[in-house]
Amino acid sequence: MSTDSLLYEGKAKQLFPTDDLQVLRVVYKDSATAFNGEKKAELEGKGVLNNQISKLFFDYLTKHGVEHHFIEMISDYEQLVKRVSIIPLEVVVRNIAAGSLVKRVGLAEGTQLSRPIVEFYYKNDGLGDPLMNQDHIAMLELATSDQVGHMRQIALQVNDILQLYLEQKGLVLVDFKLEFGVDPSGTLLLADEISPDTCRFWDNVTGKKLDKDRFRQDLGNVLEAYQEIYQRLGGASHA
Numbered sequence: 001m002s003t004d005s006l007l008y009e010g011k012a013k014q015l016f017p018t019d020d021l022q023v024l025r026v027v028y029k030d031s032a033t034a035f036n037g038e039k040k041a042e043l044e045g046k047g048v049l050n051n052q053i054s055k056l057f058f059d060y061l062t063k064h065g066v067e068h069h070f071i072e073m074i075s076d077y078e079q080l081v082k083r084v085s086i087i088p089l090e091v092v093v094r095n096i097a098a099g100s101l102v103k104r105v106g107l108a109e110g111t112q113l114s115r116p117i118v119e120f121y122y123k124n125d126g127l128g129d130p131l132m133n134q135d136h137i138a139m140l141e142l143a144t145s146d147q148v149g150h151m152r153q154i155a156l157q158v159n160d161i162l163q164l165y166l167e168q169k170g171l172v173l174v175d176f177k178l179e180f181g182v183d184p185s186g187t188l189l190l191a192d193e194i195s196p197d198t199c200r201f202w203d204n205v206t207g208k209k210l211d212k213d214r215f216r217q218d219l220g221n222v223l224e225a226y227q228e229i230y231q232r233l234g235g236a237s238h239a
Contacts, residue, residue, distance in 0.1 A: 011037060012050070012197055022083050022184065023071065028193075034216040036128055041215070048076045049226040050195040055079065056233045057162070057194040064161045066154065068190035069181060084181025084191055087143050090121040090129065091151050093159045094175040098200055098213075101175075104131075110207070116159050118152050123179075150188050151180050158190070166201065169232040171210070174200035196226045 007024070008015040014027040028047035033040050051073060058070035071080040094117040097107035101117070120137060121129045137143055143151070155178050163173045176199035179192035192198070196211040203210060209217075210225040 012047075013193070018080065024081050024083050025074070026079050026081055028077050028079075032212070032215050032222065034212065036125060039216070043215075043223055045223055046226060049223070049230055050193060050197055051077055051079055052235055053195045053226070053230050053233065054193040056230075056235065060165060061158065061161065061190070061194075066158060066161070066190060067187065069183075081191070082183055082189065084183050084189055086123075086179060086181045086191060087147065087151070088123040089132070089137065089142055089148075089151070089180070090123055091155045091178045091180065092119040092121065092175060093117070093155050093178070094119070095159070095163065096172065096174045096200075096202075098174050116156060118155055120148070120151075147180075147182075147188060151178075154178075154180070154188070154190060162194075167204070170204050171229075171232060172202040172204045174202055176200070196229050201229055 003017055003019060003025070005017060006014060007017060011033040012029055012031060014029065016025040016027065018025050028051040030042050030044055030047045031040065032043050032046060055070065055073045058068050061068060069081040069084055071082060073079045094101055095113055097111040097113065098109050101107065102109050120132045122132050122136075122140070122142065123129060132142075134145070134148055137148055138145065158178065159173070159176075162176075166173050176194070178190060178194075181189055181191040183189055199211060200213060201210045202208065209219060210229050212222075214220065214222045214225050
């Protein structure tokens with residue numbers, strides 16, 4: 001198979017094979033989407049920022065013993081990752097009420113939760129990525145009970161690590177989405193990306209939103225917010 005053969009294209013990324021069967025090339029796109037793809041735009045440079053930000057987060061998690069698929073960044077828009085079989089679940093950790101949780105349970109946006117909430121969503125665009133409980137997951141055979149427990153454990157570990165890290169950067173980690181995959185040896189690995197597309201970041205003094213909610217809610221300055229996150233994580237100002 002040619003290394004230029006597109007294996008998969010999602011809303012924000014493309015996947016290509018490499019000469020190594022166990023390694024894939026990810027190309028980050030400049031596309032911005034919201035509401036299950038109903039709202040779309042092209043934001044030049046967004047892919048570069050998400051690629052760089054994800055690298056910084058994965059590098060940090062490596063130092064704290066979290067296993068993941070990221071190998072290295074090879075260009076502004078590209079990175080290499082380990083090939084995994086993606087588990088069709090999104091794992092969401094919430095520290096503060098925002099987004100769909102506000103609509104579902106009636107809490108005011110910004111309400112501090114007494115403890116982190118872990119949610120599972122079925123990765124299925126046709127169904128609108130519905131919220132699932134463990135019985136639903138078992139019924140559809142989306143993951144084993146051991147995998148579900150392990151994903152929950154890793155998600156909470158990542159939450160603890162990143163909350164402390166981001167606090168030092170003047171940021172509140174409101175919530176975030178993780179995805180997981182299984183490598184050929186059966187090891188569960190953190191996959192996908194960690195970026196302002198998949199996390200909610202608020203300034204811990206002003207409450208300013210520095211994530212994809214700026215696009216969802218027509219707040220403007222989307223790229224500037226992503227750039228600010230990159231700089232606070234130690235990235236160069238000219239990205």
